[in-house]
Amino acid sequence: MTWDxxxxxxxxxxxxxWVIWPAILLGIVVGILxxxxxxxxxxxxxxxTLAVKVExxxxxxxxxxxxxxxxxxxxxxxxxxPGSGGAAATTLDGYPxxxxxxxxxALVLCFTASVFGGLITTLATLALLPWLSQxxxxxRSVEMVIVMLFGLTLIAVIAAKDFLKGLxxxxxxxxxxxxxxxxxxxxxxxxxxxxxLYDGVPLVPALIGLFAISEALVMIExxxxxxxxxxxxxxxxxxxxxxxxxxxxxxxxxQIIWTAFVGLFIGIVPGAGASIAAFVAYQQSRLWSKxxxxxxxxxxxxxxxxxxxxxxxxxxxxxxxxxxxxxGGSTAAVMMIVLQYHxxxxxxxxxxxNPEVAYGVFVSMAVxxxxxxxxxxxxxxxxxxxxxxETTYLxxxxxxxxxxxxxxxxxxxxxxxxxxxxxxxGYIAHKTSYHVTAILIGIxxxxxxxxxxxxxxxxxxxxxxxxxxxxxxxTLWALLVLSLVLPFWRTWRQKKALAAERFGDER
Amino acid sequence: MNKAPLGxxxxxxxxxxxxxGYFFFSIADLAWEAKANGxxxxxxxxxxxxxxxxxxxxxxxxxxxDLSLDTLTAPRDALPKRLGMVLLTVxxxxxxxxxxxxxxxxLGLAAALYLxxxxxxxxxxxxxxxxxxxxYLLFIALLNTDLPHGPVENAIAASVxxx
Numbered sequence: 050m051t052w053d054x055x056x057x058x059x060x061x062x063x064x065x066x067w068v069i070w071p072a073i074l075l076g077i078v079v080g081i082l083x084x085x086x087x088x089x090x091x092x093x094x095x096x097x098t099l100a101v102k103v104e105x106x107x108x109x110x111x112x113x114x115x116x117x118x119x120x121x122x123x124x125x126x127x128x129x130x131p132g133s134g135g136a137a138a139t140t141l142d143g144y145p146x147x148x149x150x151x152x153x154x155a156l157v158l159c160f161t162a163s164v165f166g167g168l169i170t171t172l173a174t175l176a177l178l179p180w181l182s183q184x185x186x187x188x189r190s191v192e193m194v195i196v197m198l199f200g201l202t203l204i205a206v207i208a209a210k211d212f213l214k215g216l217x218x219x220x221x222x223x224x225x226x227x228x229x230x231x232x233x234x235x236x237x238x239x240x241x242x243x244x245x246l247y248d249g250v251p252l253v254p255a256l257i258g259l260f261a262i263s264e265a266l267v268m269i270e271x272x273x274x275x276x277x278x279x280x281x282x283x284x285x286x287x288x289x290x291x292x293x294x295x296x297x298x299x300x301x302x303x304q305i306i307w308t309a310f311v312g313l314f315i316g317i318v319p320g321a322g323a324s325i326a327a328f329v330a331y332q333q334s335r336l337w338s339k340x341x342x343x344x345x346x347x348x349x350x351x352x353x354x355x356x357x358x359x360x361x362x363x364x365x366x367x368x369x370x371x372x373x374x375x376x377g378g379s380t381a382a383v384m385m386i387v388l389q390y391h392x393x394x395x396x397x398x399x400x401x402x403n404p405e406v407a408y409g410v411f412v413s414m415a416v417x418x419x420x421x422x423x424x425x426x427x428x429x430x431x432x433x434x435x436x437x438x439e440t441t442y443l444x445x446x447x448x449x450x451x452x453x454x455x456x457x458x459x460x461x462x463x464x465x466x467x468x469x470x471x472x473x474x475g476y477i478a479h480k481t482s483y484h485v486t487a488i489l490i491g492i493x494x495x496x497x498x499x500x501x502x503x504x505x506x507x508x509x510x511x512x513x514x515x516x517x518x519x520x521x522x523x524t525l526w527a528l529l530v531l532s533l534v535l536p537f538w539r540t541w542r543q544k545k546a547l548a549a550e551r552f553g554d555e556r
Numbered sequence: 557m558n559k560a561p562l563g564x565x566x567x568x569x570x571x572x573x574x575x576x577g578y579f580f581f582s583i584a585d586l587a588w589e590a591k592a593n594g595x596x597x598x599x600x601x602x603x604x605x606x607x608x609x610x611x612x613x614x615x616x617x618x619x620x621x622d623l624s625l626d627t628l629t630a631p632r633d634a635l636p637k638r639l640g641m642v643l644l645t646v647x648x649x650x651x652x653x654x655x656x657x658x659x660x661x662x663l664g665l666a667a668a669l670y671l672x673x674x675x676x677x678x679x680x681x682x683x684x685x686x687x688x689x690x691x692y693l694l695f696i697a698l699l700n701t702d703l704p705h706g707p708v709e710n711a712i713a714a715s716v717x718x719x
Contacts, residue, residue, distance in 0.1 A: 078694070093699040213608055220601040221572040224579060227597065231590035238586070238594060239579040266641065269672070270634045445668030446687055448645060449661060453691060453703065460702040465649045473642070474571065480627050483568045499593040507589065 055175075058409055062416040065108040069413075069420050072109045076116025077425065080132050081124050082454045083257045087117040088379040089458055095387070103391040107410060110387065112417035114380050118323060118360050119163040119421065126155045126352070127435050128274065128447065130261040134252050134493050135323025135359040137486060138203075138331040140260065142344065142351025148275055149347050150282030152433035157294025158301075158352045160425050165298075166309030166357030167364065168418040173313065174364040175411045181365075182372030184317045190504040191516055193318060195525040197498040200328040202533060204487045211482060218483040222491020225250055229496070232503050245463040252324075253458040255492050258471020259478075259485045261451040265444040266476045274443070275436045291429055297349045304350055305357045308334055312358030316365020322378055323362045324493045330358030336532050341539070364414055370395055371407055384410075448472075562612045563623035569605040576601050640671045656706020657695060662688035 062069075079085035091098065091110055098106040121132030126143035139159065146155035174181060188196070204219030228239045229249030240246040268274050282290075298305070308330040315326040334354035335344045344351050366378040374395040376382035385395050388406070393399065399407045455468035475485045509515035517523060576598045583591040615621040629635055648664040655663065665684035674680055695701050696709060705713075 079699075090699065093701065213604060213611070217569055217572060217601065217604045217608060220597055220604060221568065221575070223597045224572070224576060224594065224601055227579070227594040231586070233589040234587055236586050236590050237582075238590065239575070239582045241578075262645075266638050269637050269641070270631055441672045441674060442669065442683060445641065445665055445672060446683075448641060449648060449664050449668065450687065450691065452645060452649065453657065453661065453695065456703055457695070457699075457701055462649065462653065462704075465652075469642070469645055469649065474568075477564075477567050477571075477628060481564050481568060495597070502593060503589050506592070511588070 054404070055408070055412070058405065058412040059416065061104070061405075062108060062409070062413045065105060065413075065416075066420065068105050068109045069112040069417055070424070072112035073116040073417065073421050073424055076113040077120040077123075080117035080120025083124070083130060083132050083253060083261060083451055085117070085454065085457055086133060086253075086379070087114040088383050090117065091380065091383045095383070098387050099390050103388065103393065103406065104409060106387050106391075107384070107406065108413045108417075110380075110384055111410060111413045112420070115167055115360065115363050115414060115417045116421060118167075118363055119160065119356075119425070121359070122159040122163065122352075122356050123156065123432060126159055127152060127432065128261075128443070129264045130447065130451070131256060133323065134256060134489075135327045135362070136355070137256065137260070137324065137489050137493075138327040138355035139352060139359075141331065141355075141486060142347050142349075145345070145347030146349075146352065147347075147433075147436060150275065150278050150280075151290075151347065152275075152282075152436055153290030153429050154294040154297060154349070155347075155352050156429040156432055157291050157426065158297055158349050159356045160422065160429065161295065161298035162305050162308075162353040162356040163360040164418050164422040164425075165302075166305050166312065167360035168415055169306055170309045170313040170361040171364040171411050171414045171418065173310070174368060175408065175415070178368065178372060178411075181313075181317060181368050184314060184368075187521060188318050189519075190501045190508070191519055191522045192525055193501040194498065194505055194516060195522060195529055196315065196318075196329065197325065197494055197501060198529055199332060199525075199532070200325045200494050201490065201498065202529070203328050203332040204490055214481075214483050215487050218478060218485070218487040219491050221483075222488035223495040223498075224491070225255075225488070226492045226495020227499060232500050233507065243463065245459075245461050245467075249496050250492055251459055251464055251467070252493060254455040254464040254468035255471050256489065257451045257455045258468040258473075259475035259489050261447055262468060262472025263475025263479050263485060265447040266472065267479055268440045269444050272439055272441075273436065274440060280437065288430065290433070291426065294429065298353075301349055301353050304334065304353045308354040309357040309361035312361025313365040315358070316362035316378075317368045322366070323359045325497065326358040326362045327355035328490060328494070330354040333532070336535060341536065364411060367410055367414075371399060371410060559619075559624075560615060560621035561624040561626040562615055562621040564625045564627040566609070566612055566623075567625075567628075569608050572601055573605050576605075637672060641668060644668055644671065652706075653704045654706065655704075656709045657703040658688045658692045658708040659706050660704075661691050 076087070079090050090113060098110060118135060121136035122139045122143065123132065125131040125136040125139040126147055129140050129144040131137040131140055143155050143159065146152065204215060226249070228246055230237050230247050237247055273280060311330040311333060312326040315329060316322070331351065331354045334350055335341045338344065338350060366381050370376050370381040370385060376385055388395060393403055393406060452465050452468055455464045456462065458464070478485050478488060505515050506513065517526065579594055579598055583594055612621065644664065644667055648660055652660040662684045665687055666680050669680055669683060695703050
């Protein structure tokens with residue numbers, strides 16, 4: 050790959066602006082709606098992508114994919130309804146920022162973290178592709194069990210206010226996540242006799258129910274979703290809010306970079322994905338923060354970490370797809386279908402036979418991110434005004450439209466009823482302080498954790514010591530223990546320092 | 557002294573306990589690979605619920621709580637709206653296969669807005685109309701999903717075919 054080749058690729062992709070821009074707009078619209086994953090949208094638009102030239106189809110798919118990942122954070126910040134599982138962690142600090150009247154800043158942080166996180170990891174992928182492709186081979190089921198545990202420790206973090214309630218919510222979610230057929234024999238477990246649950250609990254209805262419907266049922270109590278101070282700030286939303294958001298983005302530039310790389314590394318592992326990446330990034334960000342106690346109260350780092358990781362995943366997912374011919378996720382699988390239709394076979398040979406396609410994918414992604422920041426940033430000012438809509442109008446629209454969106458992923462009417470059932474559970478959990486995010490983490494990570502655990506145990510024929518059999522795995526175990534112990538050690542040190550200070554004052 | 561409404565606090569543990577019981581029943585005859593993870597999670601969950609039950613029992617015994625559901629029903633003036641929205645959603649889901657997406661969304665949203673206290677006719681028409689029209693354009697015209705078609709969708713399809 051020469052510089053001339055690379056510059057030529059960039060020029061070609063910039064020339065496809067007429068495809069990239071509509072794809073970005075469509076990606077944002079469908080990304081805001083829970084239920085529309087990029088793969089769903091791409092499958093629905095398959096006839097269109099098959100009918101055009103391969104480079105046009107790729108530019109369209111990549112731009113839509115990246116925009117979709119970015120847009121999931123918008124409703125998560127404004128109305129506490131994540132557009133996708135990957136944006137669920139964004140609600141933890143994004144929504145409190147909105148309630149404090151900082152919706153504009155939170156949106157700008159979401160956009161810049163997503164765009165620059167995505168852009169940096171895409172450029173890194175372009176430069177380091179041969180080495181990055183090895184990560185997927187190094188991280189096996191044993192190591193992935195530990196990566197999942199990193200995500201699950203977030204339950205303990207969320208449960209900080211009422212540890213017992215948080216753990217009950219998390220384990221309840223984990224058990225719900227086990228519903229469906231098992232990974233070895235395909236025997237159904239706890240499906241209540243519904244065939245629709247044989248594939249497990251679908252994420253979208255769970256997400257819609259636990260967040261959108263339960264939140265809408267709660268917001269009925271108030272006239273607006275923000276307090277007086279928030280209303281005043283939303284009414285007078287000026288460009289200064291965007292500038293302030295940009296200032297915060299510059300201030301936390303390092304946070305954007307390292308959490309984006311968390312997303313990249315997790316995205317490379319086939320089957321992992323944005324949800325686990327966002328949760329792990331949030332948990333790690335809190336762990337290494339100088340002010341962990343403020344997480345969950347509406348701070349910029351809490352928005353940046355999940356959003357940067359969420360978009361770091363976009364390039365990571367394509368690494369095994371292009372380098373090994375193994376789709377890193379369902380969206381990558383759809384892209385593979387389109388490429389195969391055009392006579393291109395994914396895998397290492399693609400770089401020799403069609404380098405303009407193989408590298409073009411990442412160049413296209415970088416260009417899409419550049420277009421995206423200019424498209425979405427000015428919209429933050431107007432988007433933030435959604436909080437001024439009275440709940441009299443907002444709640445019914447949220448409930449009925451998201452119920453419809455619950456249908457889209459699998460096209461079962463059953464999923465609408467399931468979303469309502471989760472809405473009821475979410476409402477009760479919300480009102481009685483059982484954290485709905487903890488339930489959702491369980492539902493998302495439970496099946497993945499089981500899948501990797503059973504696979505590892507199957508390899509060792511039931512010997513649990515396999516989990517401690519690799520150097521990388523043991524290193525990850527040590528880091529996991531460290532991440533669990535560190536907060537306690539830090540609290541102990543703070544208390545000790547405080548006590549010493551008091552003792553000094555008394556003297 | 558206000559007593560803590562522990563009845564509401566115990567609903568999620570009660571649901572989780574019932575589900576854990578059903579889960580164990582459903583996996584009783586399965587191979588170890590199919591149950592290992594579920595048994596582990598279910599057992600921990602039951603232990604946690606037991607601790608929560610003991611905690612609630614101690615609060616009750618000390619007279620600091622009661623078994624009321626006040627947390628769930630407060631504030632009382634929002635309760636009819638909330639229950640009405642849930643019932644309306646059930647009707648909406650049930651009616652959609654017959655009415656189709658667009659009409660059911662229009663009627664459902666108009667009814668929901670009325671339930672929430674909106675009385676101005678223009679708003680009761682234009683808000684549901686714009687949402688239903690947008691949903692039609694996005695879900696059916698653009699993305700061609702399999703959402704149920706009803707009189708509106710069929711009429712539009714027939715008109716398009718005729719032209």
